[in-house]
Amino acid sequence: MSIRLRFAPSPTGYLHVGGARTALFNWLLARHEGGAFVLRIEDTDRERSSDAHTQAILDGLAWLGLDLDEGPFFQSEGVERHAAQARRLLEEGKAYRDFSTPDELRVEAERQGIGHPSVLARRWAEEMGDEESDRRAGAGDPFAIRLRIPAGQTRWEDLVHGPMSFDNHDIDDFVILRADGSPVYNLAVVSDDAEQRIDTVIRGDDHISNTPKQILLYEAFGWDVPRFGHVPMILGPDGKRLSKRHGATAVEEYAGQGILPDAMVNFLALLGWNPGDEEEVMSRARLVERFSMERVNHTSAVFDTEKLGWMNGRYLAAMPAGDVVPLFVEALEADGWGGDAWSDREDGWLLELVALLKVRARSVNEMVEQARPFLGEVETYEESASAKQFEKDPAGTAERLATLAAAFAEAPEWDEEDLEEILREVAASLEIGAGKMIHPLRLAVTGRGISPGIFDVLVLLGREETLARVANACKHLSRLGDGDVS
Secondary structure (H helix, E strand, C coil), rough: CCEEEECCCCCCCCHHHHHHHHHHHHHHHHHHCEEEEEECCCCCCCCCCHHHHHHHHHHHHHHHCCCCCCCEEEEEHEEEEEEEEHHHHHHHEEEECCCCHHHHHHHEEEEECCCHHHHHHHHHHHHHHHHHHHHHHHEEEEECCCEEECCCEEEEECCCEEEEEEEECCCCCCCCEEECCCEHHHHHHHHHHHHHCCCCEEEHHHHHHHHHHHHHHHHHHCCCCEEECCCCCCCCCCCCCHHHHHCEEEEHHHCCCCEEEHHHHHHCCCECCCCCCCCCCCCCCHHHHHCCCHHHHHCCCCCCCCHHHHHHHHHHHHHHHHHHHHHCCCCCHHHHCCCCCCCCCCHHHHHHHHHHHHCCCHHHHHHHHHHHHHHHCCCCHHHHHHHHHHCCCHHHHHHHHHHHHHHHHHHCCCCHHHHHHHHHHHHHHHHCCCCHHHHHHHHHHHHHCCCCHHHHHHHHCCCHHHHHHHHHHHHHHHHHCCCCCC
């Protein structure tokens, strides 16, 4: 039988980075071994669960491209089954009734100096006896059901950490069915995993303490115990658990920041797993081919936003420009740009702009920022660049730019080669280096000290717009020379 894995989030929040990484590891292992990837929504916490969060989880998985083989199933649909299975353990003597309230148990355990309140619960149940317990239950007295923990140890071979063991003496006779008839988490999870034939459970380190309890439930029911693997948590750069203070933690927030799903999948895969060599940028197919639990690290992974940006830039640069255009337009519109900002351009202009920007940006949103000079007028000049290029010699710079503009106006072809040749000829005639022309020109036409290649910029702006911007810069320089910096 092929491997069956599941991702089982609670819809009490959005799909955060840690959950997305867990889902990805399950998906990768399922795809690597030709198994099934199942989604179960653990929605039994009705007060905190919401349909909006369920949809956000589904949307996040869809954005990441983690396709489901089965599901989503909903844990709330199995509540009656959970309760019936708890009663089965009660009938078999593997569990017992607890008629006390949590407060009663805690207070009396503290009074007697008992470290595990369940020790007291078991003692009371034994003193009460089955006949009295049945009588009180028949009379309608509320009771919880506790699992009777056997002596010994609970062991398993963890797929990440290796041999693991817990002394059963340290495990409470934990409640499996509350007095109101609702199942506790560990019972519901075991019941659902068995129902859905899950044979391998990959989840976060924070579930290690649940594992011995769940194994004891599997053994009490006589069911096959699945394999367990617990992946390390994700930390921020400061070594503390990843949280909002480190920036975005929900997957959809990164989507809104212009991160590509393929880049996020690649990045998440390397948080706690490595292929054993220097290969970092890997397609989905390559990740599926190389993934194994043997290469999952024992120690926590650090979420490095700089590394994510670098990786996203690699993916963005490699994408065909045509595939980036719709993402770029969507980001432009989200930033407030309307189609009129580019609708009057020649056919193919937007594609050329995307091709120019995508190799320099680390995200689609960064492309939007870099695109501003191409879509709107230059109204201000970057202060640091202006101090270097404009303010040291306003009159001389204006004269040089005017000379260059006049030559550009006579260019036979408005293309990169002709424009570069003209600029270098003008610079030579003025007995200055080409850089003395390029840097002021860049600031004049973009308002910035850094841009894509200047001749690519000029071609995209077009002759008329370029000359108009240089003229405006010359007027600005004239005001600077007169001492008017308003």
